[in-house]
Amino acid sequence: MVKRLGGYRRKSRYKMSKPVHERGKLSLRRYFQSFKPNDKVGLDMEPRVHAGVYNLRFHGRIGVVTGHKGSCYAVKIRDGNKEKSLIVHPVHLRRV
Numbered sequence: 001m002v003k004r005l006g007g008y009r010r011k012s013r014y015k016m017s018k019p020v021h022e023r024g025k026l027s028l029r030r031y032f033q034s035f036k037p038n039d040k041v042g043l044d045m046e047p048r049v050h051a052g053v054y055n056l057r058f059h060g061r062i063g064v065v066t067g068h069k070g071s072c073y074a075v076k077i078r079d080g081n082k083e084k085s086l087i088v089h090p091v092h093l094r095r096v
Contacts, residue, residue, distance in 0.1 A: 012056050016047040031091045035065045035073055040096040043075070043088065052089025062096055 009016070026048050035041060043054060043061050052072045063077035066085065073093065075086045 008055055015056060015059060016045065018047060026091070033090050033093070033095075035090065035093065035095070037065055037067060039065045041065055041073075041075060041093040042096050043077070043086075044092060044094045046091045049089060049091045052087065052092060054086045054088050054092065058084075058086065065093075 026046070030046075031049070041063055043058050043063060045053065045056070045059055058077060058079070061077050063075040063086070065073050066076045067074040069087055072087050072089050075088050075093070077084055077086065
């Protein structure tokens with residue numbers, strides 16, 4: 001058998017990169033933003049922060065905040081016919 005190469009971030013170079021005009025310091029407003037339960041959010045990965053990152057297959061999805069877990073949020077999304085719960089840092093979320 002051949003051993004599987006790479007992890008869950010393999011082949012993500014362009015998905016994880018930022019456009020030139022968005023590079024630089026991270027906005028603290030986005031890092032410390034807060035959400036309430038039932039807020040709609042979009043999953044938008046911030047490649048400069050590695051904490052609270054979801055799997056790349058959920059990039060660009062819309063979800064609903066269901067709760068607060070430490071410094072992260074529990075977000076419920078639909079994946080096909082299933083509902084899935086993700087634990088995501090607020091820097092990777094955008095209000096919809």
